[in-house]
Structures are given as C-alpha cells and as structure tokens.
Amino acid sequence: MEYTRLGTSGLKISRIGLGCMSFGDPTKRLTWVLDDDAAEPIFRQAVELGITFWDTANIYGLGTSEEIVGRALRKYTRREDVVLATKLWAPMHEGPGGAGLSRKAVMEQIDASLQRLDTDYVDLYQIHRFDPETPIEETMEALHDVVKAGKVRYIGASSMWAWQFAAMQHAARSHGWTSFISMQDQYSLTHREEEREMFGLLAHEGVGSIPWSPLAGGRVTRPWGESSTQRAEVGPTTDTYGRPLFLDSDRAIVEAVQRVAESRDVPMAQVAMAWVLKNPVVSAPIVGATKPHHLADAVAALDIELTTEEIDSLESPYVPRLPTFF
Numbered sequence: 001m002e003y004t005r006l007g008t009s010g011l012k013i014s015r016i017g018l019g020c021m022s023f024g025d026p027t028k029r030l031t032w033v034l035d036d037d038a039a040e041p042i043f044r045q046a047v048e049l050g051i052t053f054w055d056t057a058n059i060y061g062l063g064t065s066e067e068i069v070g071r072a073l074r075k076y077t078r079r080e081d082v083v084l085a086t087k088l089w090a091p092m093h094e095g096p097g098g099a100g101l102s103r104k105a106v107m108e109q110i111d112a113s114l115q116r117l118d119t120d121y122v123d124l125y126q127i128h129r130f131d132p133e134t135p136i137e138e139t140m141e142a143l144h145d146v147v148k149a150g151k152v153r154y155i156g157a158s159s160m161w162a163w164q165f166a167a168m169q170h171a172a173r174s175h176g177w178t179s180f181i182s183m184q185d186q187y188s189l190t191h192r193e194e195e196r197e198m199f200g201l202l203a204h205e206g207v208g209s210i211p212w213s214p215l216a217g218g219r220v221t222r223p224w225g226e227s228s229t230q231r232a233e234v235g236p237t238t239d240t241y242g243r244p245l246f247l248d249s250d251r252a253i254v255e256a257v258q259r260v261a262e263s264r265d266v267p268m269a270q271v272a273m274a275w276v277l278k279n280p281v282v283s284a285p286i287v288g289a290t291k292p293h294h295l296a297d298a299v300a301a302l303d304i305e306l307t308t309e310e311i312d313s314l315e316s317p318y319v320p321r322l323p324t325f326f
Contacts, residue, residue, distance in 0.1 A: 001050030008206030024061020
C-alpha cells in the first residue's frame with residue numbers, strides 16, 4: 001500500500017479508500033448491501049492490504065452502514081489505525097435537523113453519527129452536497145464549531161459546482177474558520193467533467209480529491225454488454241445513482257480499457273483505476289467493495305504506470321456530459 005497526505009493537510013491516508021456504501025441492513029431499501037457477516041471478509045482484507053481510509057455516510061443504509069463500520073473498527077482493527085470519514089446532508093428524518101446543512105442539522109447529525117459509529121470523533125466530516133437553503137456562513141461556522149468541540153478533526157465536501165466550493169472556502173477563511181481539505185467528487189474515465197474547473201481549483205487550494213465511483217459503477221470493469229451486478233440493475237431496491245451520466249458513446253471507452261487490459265494481461269478494473277490514480281489532484285479513490293477482487297484490483301493498480309499512448313487511447317473517446325449532483 002502507498003500512503004499520501006490528503007491535499008496539503010497533515011492527514012495521512014492510504015491511496016485507496018474503502019467505500020462503505022456497500023454495507024448496511026438489506027431490509028432498509030437496498031437489497032444488495034452486505035450485513036455484518038457478509039462484510040467481514042471485506043473489512044479483514046482492507047486491514048490486511050493496509051487500507052486505512054474508510055468512508056461512509058449517515059444516509060448509507062439509513063444509518064446501518066455507520067453501525068456496521070463502528071462494529072468493524074472494534075473487531076478487526078484499532079480506532080487509531082483508521083482514518084474514519086462520514087457525511088451529512090441527506091434526509092435522515094422529517095424534523096428540522098434531519099437534513100441539510102443548517103446549524104441544527106450539523107449539531108444533531110454529528111452526534112447521531114458518533115453514536116452509531118461508537119466513537120468519540122470522526123477524522124473527516126464531509127458535507128454530502130451543497131445546501132442552497134442555508135447561508136454558507138451558517139454551515140461553515142457550525143462545521144468549525146464541531147471541530148473545536150473535538151468531535152471532528154478535518155472537514156471535507158462532496159459533489160457541487162466549483163463556484164459553490166470556492167464560496168464556502170472563502171467564507172471559512174475570511175472568518176478564520178476551519179476550511180475543507182478534501183473534495184469527494186465523481187471522477188472516472190466516463191465522467192471527467194471535474195477536469196474543467198474543479199480540479200484546477202482544488203490544486204490551487206491545496207485540497208485533495210477522493211473520487212467516488214472511480215470505476216463508473218463497474219461499467220469500465222467488464223466488456224461492453226456483459227451482464228452486470230444486481231446493484232447496477234434498475235429497480236426500486238437497487239442503486240441507480242449516476243445512471244443519467246452514462247452515454248452510448250461510452251462503449252468506445254470501455255473497449256479501449258479492454259484492449260489495454262488484454263495487452264497487459266491484467267483485469268480491466270486495474271487499468272481504469274490506474275488512469276484515475278495518475279491524476280496529481282487525486283489523493284485516494286473510494287472503492288465500494290462487495291467482492292474480494294475489488295480491493296485487490298484497486299491496490300494492484302498502484303503498480304501500473306500507463307504509457308502516453310495508452311492514456312491517449314483511453315481518453316480520446318470521451319464525450320462531455322452535464323454533471324448530476326442528485
């Protein structure tokens with residue numbers, strides 16, 4: 001495993017992050033998630049591979065992901081050996097503090113997350129999305145206060161427009177409040193819109209990118225048209241997040257990944273992940289593992305250095321698309 005600082009902060013994380021959206025109670029809407037017993041080999045493998053950066057959110061499994069992660073921390077490793085990240089914003093209940101980024105929500109949701117995770121603090125607390133209904137200053141001061149209270153060590157953000165992120169950073173710095181050290185944005189061979197403005201802003205600000213869906217929901221890990229997983233199927237109990245971002249033109253990208261993988265005699269996932277890792281702004285892609293080879297392939301990608309010709313073949317078929325944050 002390789003390790004890096006998250007942006008220009010002092011926080012050291014593994015270059016592969018364990019995404020914990022895959023863990024939860026299967027009776028809570030998403031049938032494909034793994035309960036404690038099913039998730040055990042994934043957590044054990046993460047520890048064995050040296051993956052010390054674990055990312056979850058209050059909304060994952062309606063809180064049950066955080067509960068499983070908390071139990072895994074106690075069972076398979078030590079709290080001090082893991083950089084633990086979670087998020088808020090999504091609706092957890094109908095009350096005034098159940099969603100969004102108001103001061104009430106920030107204070108209520110951090111306490112609820114800490115209780116589910118069974119820990120005294122979170123290393124990285126992230127806003128899951130931008131909240132247009134709450135003044136930016138209110139959100140940033142509240143986040144600063146939970147840091148000062150010792151409940152949070154660092155703060156980060158997730159998918160939003162670059163101008164929104166810039167405005168929030170400016171508000172924090174102009175008041176002497178804690179600013180963001182990370183941006184969890186969607187980035188993969190089939191979604192490169194962050195290269196337009198966000199990545200330049202992150203480089204300027206010294207903020208690290210920790211991309212979600214770096215393998216496009218598995219789209220770039222198998223030949224075009226090959227049967228997918230239950231998670232990718234359309235239905236009320238499956239995860240369809242990001243589906244509008246896929247285009248028919250992505251077939252050329254997938255076929256390019258397949259050609260490079262076959263020439264190197266490695267899985268397609270390793271090639272696609274190596275491409276994400278090569279970007280200097282990317283600190284650690286978030287890998288939502290449900291099978292042992294998911295983490296193994298991600299870690300193996302650290303040893304792949306793509307040639308200029310391979311990179312050109314992977315990037316040239318890309319067709320721009322509008323980002324979707326919801």
